[in-house]
Amino acid sequence: MGYACTVLADSVSPAGARITTFEVTFPRLVLAEFNTHRVFSRNSASSRAIPVATQLRRVLEAPYVPAEFGTNQPGMQAGPNLAGERHERARQEWLAARDAAVGHVIGLIAEPGTAPAGASTAELLELVEQLRARIAAKDIPDAWLNVHKQLANRLLEPFMWHTLIVTSTEWENFFHLRAHPDAQPEIQEIAERMRAAYEASTPREVAEGAWHLPLVGEYGGDPAADAALSGDELLKVAVGRCARVSYLTHGGTRDPSADITLHDRLLESAHLSPFEHPARPMTEAELAESAWSGNFRGWHPYRKDIPHEWDALGAEPLVTSG
Structure with missing residues (x-):
């Protein structure tokens, strides 16, 4: 893994409002800085969902290592970067x-003789042997504890690459603050890539009543299979595929029926953040009342069509049987 940026969908409404969805990969250690931008709708790869052996393999084979080690000084920006032997010492630390x-x-x-979900015992034993050779001074215990990945994976986060799907109508402030020499280098790198991709992309015109649908059709989907689906099905497929970034699986085989099932399961459990990425142009009547719907300007996110989406606990069930 490494820095990556892909436009998953780019649309413009009849009123001229633009909405863009990216998939980006950057060092996990600057995720908190990315998340301060509240006009963004996001879904992230999850440390709770990805099998621990998968994360272990990634941080062993392709960890995030800073390209620069700036020296300490007062303020938020680092001083001159270490060079030569001192840089190499910092890298080794x-x-x-x-x-x-x-x-x-x-x-x-x-526990002895077992392995966490998604990993074989042989794979874990191989990782253990790699570590025994790598850390001679570290006594790795033979008796293991079966702690869940939602905690175990957290220890790996400073060394992880992080993948995220993000949708917004408002990008200029992000580019101004983060694609800037004063920003931390890790977020500056991905912000500059995103700005370049945004400027190079030509948004597709979306008529009133149609939808901005990331990961559907020409935007990273299976155009032939997706063409056979109804509009409602495509909407559900987009939600399911945006949600799958939590598991880092949507680079694999597309399965619209599985995506629709995932949409329905998320709706029933009121896990609604993936429902924010599909959006339709706001109508003239809607725009006359307000230019905003949720955190989008000129676009109405699918989530806002779900009754009581803001307070599932205090509302009637989002899905009824029968």
């Missing part, structure tokens, strides 16, 4: 911390 974190995770995850 970072990797040693990674090795120690991986060793502790292996110490947490499984």
